[in-house]
Amino acid sequence: MALVNEHFLKLPDNYLFADVAKKVNAFKVSHPHADVISLGIGDVTRPLCPAVTEAMHRAVDEMATREGFHGYGPEQGYQFLREAIVKNDFLPRGIHLDPSEIFVNDGAKSDTGNIQELVRWDNSIGVTDPIYPVYIDSNVMIGRAGVLDEGRWSNVTYLPCTAENNFVPQLPDRRVDIIYLCYPNNPTGTVISKDELRKWVNYALKNDTLIFYDAAYEAYIQDPDIPHSIYEIKGAKKVAVEFHSYSKTAGFTGVRCGYTVVPKEVTSSTLEGERIALNQLWNRRQCTKFNGTSYISQRAAEATYTPEGKAQIRETIAYYMDNARTMRRTLTSLGLEVFGGENAPYIWVKVPNGEGSWRFFEHMLYNAHVVCTPGVGFGPSGEGYIRLTAFGNHEDCAEAMERIRKWL
Numbered sequence: 001m002a003l004v005n006e007h008f009l010k011l012p013d014n015y016l017f018a019d020v021a022k023k024v025n026a027f028k029v030s031h032p033h034a035d036v037i038s039l040g041i042g043d044v045t046r047p048l049c050p051a052v053t054e055a056m057h058r059a060v061d062e063m064a065t066r067e068g069f070h071g072y073g074p075e076q077g078y079q080f081l082r083e084a085i086v087k088n089d090f091l092p093r094g095i096h097l098d099p100s101e102i103f104v105n106d107g108a109k110s111d112t113g114n115i116q117e118l119v120r121w122d123n124s125i126g127v128t129d130p131i132y133p134v135y136i137d138s139n140v141m142i143g144r145a146g147v148l149d150e151g152r153w154s155n156v157t158y159l160p161c162t163a164e165n166n167f168v169p170q171l172p173d174r175r176v177d178i179i180y181l182c183y184p185n186n187p188t189g190t191v192i193s194k195d196e197l198r199k200w201v202n203y204a205l206k207n208d209t210l211i212f213y214d215a216a217y218e219a220y221i222q223d224p225d226i227p228h229s230i231y232e233i234k235g236a237k238k239v240a241v242e243f244h245s246y247s248k249t250a251g252f253t254g255v256r257c258g259y260t261v262v263p264k265e266v267t268s269s270t271l272e273g274e275r276i277a278l279n280q281l282w283n284r285r286q287c288t289k290f291n292g293t294s295y296i297s298q299r300a301a302e303a304t305y306t307p308e309g310k311a312q313i314r315e316t317i318a319y320y321m322d323n324a325r326t327m328r329r330t331l332t333s334l335g336l337e338v339f340g341g342e343n344a345p346y347i348w349v350k351v352p353n354g355e356g357s358w359r360f361f362e363h364m365l366y367n368a369h370v371v372c373t374p375g376v377g378f379g380p381s382g383e384g385y386i387r388l389t390a391f392g393n394h395e396d397c398a399e400a401m402e403r404i405r406k407w408l
């Protein structure tokens, strides 16, 4: 008899966006003529830039020739891309990495979920709350999160980020083995300053804590003082693994490419106290379980670093950040408390009058025909907030704001 991994059964049935879709569909059935605008799901909408599609066309043509055909590539990614990453994403910020510390993947979601395989099941974990659900759910599946009780996992340390602490999480009051941080943050759209990030690195150095740092939105940072990488902080290479993605940077949600940085210095301990380099473990893991990202996707990613590519993706990001500005301006003028949206494509709005996230979601859907994401879906501290995304087109965004203005 094959016994199932019962940890899976602890996960709540529905994925947040499935719940949202269900409610939106129910509304559409009862209001067949309503024109619904979604500022909900965090997917990009602008097309790939020409530098990227030209590189993809070239790669496809190469694959059609005997000399240019590529079969399995290196599990760690092609050297051309790993070198371009080191040279463009890190060197200009004074961070020296070796290409062997870069692992190209098919997007950051897989690796942010898989990375926890490198550490024992009985480590303790901490997350800022609210948070991208992948971090906790992937730990639930392996039995590390404990049991769910009133929206909280028993073995997870939640570090609340709310208006009360201005979205600056406090260091845990106890030792935690592993901390997940995501900056710029999904869902709150808030960022972390260098001084605050330094506190986390120092905490990790002092407590022998491992930090999993998700930098998927670093390309949206506008303020020159905000760190793009945790390795901008001294000592971080000893304690942090960092995740990047071309999904939000260059619209690759349908292309699939990202990378994980596992510095040679970052180690974890065996029970006997021997230090093991995670770079070596991750390499072993990837060689066994991953067969590389497609050559075409990696050539596409490489093209984001050409001068044309850089300029074109900057333009798309500016387009989305225009939406963010429009949303911030309108919602603030309506007297709402609005966070994020200055260095990230997400706006986090405090629901007025102490209403719950889901109630406000339904009111906005029925009265303004605009879809948002209920904050509580991202963790207990998200209750009383909603998330709006800047990934739509200008016209829809402006129209959605006009409707919300009329409604409120």
Ligand SMILES: *Cc1c(COP(=O)(O)O)cnc(C)c1O
Pocket (backbone or CB within 6 Å): 042, 106, 107, 108, 109, 110, 112, 132, 182, 186, 214, 216, 244, 245, 246, 247, 248, 252, 253, 257, 258
């Ligand atoms: C979108 C997103 C990612 C990137 O996912 P991909 O698998 O690379 O498309 C990673 N982390 C967070 C927090 C995200 O919102």
